[in-house]
Amino acid sequence: MIEPLKPLVSEFYRCDDKFHVEVLYEQFEEKNTYGFIVVDGNGVSLHTLNGKSRKNLFKLEVSLPNKHGKGGQSKNRFARIREEKRGWYTSKACEIALHYFIDPVTTLPNVSGIILAGSGQLKEEVLVKLDQRLSKIILSVVDVQYGGGSGFNQAINLTKNFLGNLKFLHEQDVISSFYDEINKDGNYVIGVDDTLYSLTSGLLDTLIIWNNLSIIRWELVKINEPNETKVIFLNEGKTLEENKEWTVKSTIPLLDWILEHNGEFGSNIELISDQTDLGAQFVKGFGGIGGLLRYKTELPSTLDVATESDGEYEFDW
Numbered sequence: 001m002i003e004p005l006k007p008l009v010s011e012f013y014r015c016d017d018k019f020h021v022e023v024l025y026e027q028f029e030e031k032n033t034y035g036f037i038v039v040d041g042n043g044v045s046l047h048t049l050n051g052k053s054r055k056n057l058f059k060l061e062v063s064l065p066n067k068h069g070k071g072g073q074s075k076n077r078f079a080r081i082r083e084e085k086r087g088w089y090t091s092k093a094c095e096i097a098l099h100y101f102i103d104p105v106t107t108l109p110n111v112s113g114i115i116l117a118g119s120g121q122l123k124e125e126v127l128v129k130l131d132q133r134l135s136k137i138i139l140s141v142v143d144v145q146y147g148g149g150s151g152f153n154q155a156i157n158l159t160k161n162f163l164g165n166l167k168f169l170h171e172q173d174v175i176s177s178f179y180d181e182i183n184k185d186g187n188y189v190i191g192v193d194d195t196l197y198s199l200t201s202g203l204l205d206t207l208i209i210w211n212n213l214s215i216i217r218w219e220l221v222k223i224n225e226p227n228e229t230k231v232i233f234l235n236e237g238k239t240l241e242e243n244k245e246w247t248v249k250s251t252i253p254l255l256d257w258i259l260e261h262n263g264e265f266g267s268n269i270e271l272i273s274d275q276t277d278l279g280a281q282f283v284k285g286f287g288g289i290g291g292l293l294r295y296k297t298e299l300p301s302t303l304d305v306a307t308e309s310d311g312e313y314e315f316d317w
Contacts, residue, residue, distance in 0.1 A: 034139070034163055035101045035111035036155055037093070039118040039126055040147035044093040046100050047152045048111065051167040053275040054156075057100050059148060062089050090125045098131050113139040113162070117155035119147075139163075174270045175278040178208055178290060187293040190286045192233055192254075194299040199258070203293055204267045207258070210279075210288030211271040215254040220246040267291070 036047040043061040047054060065082045103110040114137055116123050116130075123141060130138075139162040144151040160169055181188040187205075189198045192215065198204040214236035222228040223245060230246070233254060240248065262269055274283045282288065 032112040032166070033110075035097075035114040036152055037097055037114060037116050037118075037123075037126065038144065038147055038151040038155060039090075039093055039116075039122050040144075040151065041119070041122065042147050044089075044096065044126075045148050045152065046096060049156065049163070049166070049168060053273075054152070054168065056149065056152075058096055060092065060096065064089060086122075086125070090122065090129055093126050094129045094131065097134060101134055102131070107133075109133055109137055111137070113137050115139055115155050115159050115162070116141045117144045117151055117158075119144060168276060171270075171272050171276055172278055174206075174208060175272060175276075175282050178282070178292060179278075181292060187296050188290065189293055189299060190290040191301070192287065192289055194301050195289050195291055196233075197300050198291065198293060199265050199267055202265060203295075203297055204265070204291045205294045206268045206270060206292040207262075208270045208272060208282070208289070208291050209255060209258065210283050211255070211273055213253070213255045213288050215289075216251055217254045217257045218251050219249045221249045223247050 033048050033050040036049065038045045038047070041062075041064050043059060045059040046057040048057060049055075064085055097114075101109055101111050101114065114134060116127055116138055118126070123143075127135065127138065127141060140159050142155055142158045144154040144158070146154060156163075156169070163169060178188060180186075182190075189195050189204065195204070195207070199207060215233050216236055216238075218232050218234060218240065220230050220232065220240075229249065232240075234240070236253075258269070272279045272282060274280045274288075282290070
């Protein structure tokens with residue numbers, strides 16, 4: 001019997017050959033989405049951030065006049081032109097925010113809160129002109145040094161306290177800690193060989209693994225000696241060549257096997273996605289598997305020996 005995290009608000013009945021748990025999956029999804037408005041003298045950009053990912057919604061580039069006029073223009077006339085363009089720009093920024101952050105059907109905000117980020121006085125001018133429905137859900141107004149995507153990144157780091165326990169932010173913290181250990185040559189492990197050795201040897205404090213890891217665990221048994229087994233790991237889609245000495249006993253995705261047996265090893269597991277910049281870098285650079293060691297120790301790769309643990313593991317790519 002499985003008890004849902006939250007009460008079910010609708011009935012569902014179907015008689016077929018499988019269990020339907022779609023409504024349960026929905027309860028694991030984070031509902032909060034936050035909007036970001038990043039504005040500076042070069043343009044305005046709109047973004048969203050939720051538990052799974054970040055999105056760039058819109059970007060408008062502008063070229064506002066400087067405070068100082070060019071030769072031949074009167075000081076007052078130039079100041080008036082500058083204020084007119086600045087006024088049009090801030091009004092346009094508010095108009096764009098209204099379009100993206102107000103649901104046209106309900107006429108209510110479609111985000112849980114908004115972070116307004118920018119440089120100088122521009123963001124304050126936008127705040128004054130912002131539609132009341134949006135200004136009511138402003139969580140924070142912060143100074144950033146850059147516009148666009150760089151300003152968005154800076155705004156996220158400056159407003160973590162306002163964004164709650166988003167999975168996106170937790171994932172960034174986990175991978176940042178991993179990279180910190182790498183930078184100082186500390187207690188870290190990377191790659192399938194060393195990570196699996198550390199996990200099964202009780203050396204791993206935190207296992208960091210991609211939630212879509214495409215590696216399969218193959219358990220083989222020796223044909224003439226049924227008590228002798230070995231395990232190899234292959235990328236999904238690869239198959240073993242025909243072998244007269246060994247036969248396949250079982251296959252299972254490595255991630256599933258780890259989740260089933262992790263209680264035997266005592267390591268924390270952090271499942272990460274490739275939807276963030278750091279997550280994508282971890283997947284592409286390290287194959288989506290690595291971790292933090294309890295203490296620094298020699299690993300099979302540093303000893304330059306065959307990666308084998310009591311004859312159980314053999315890695316074949």
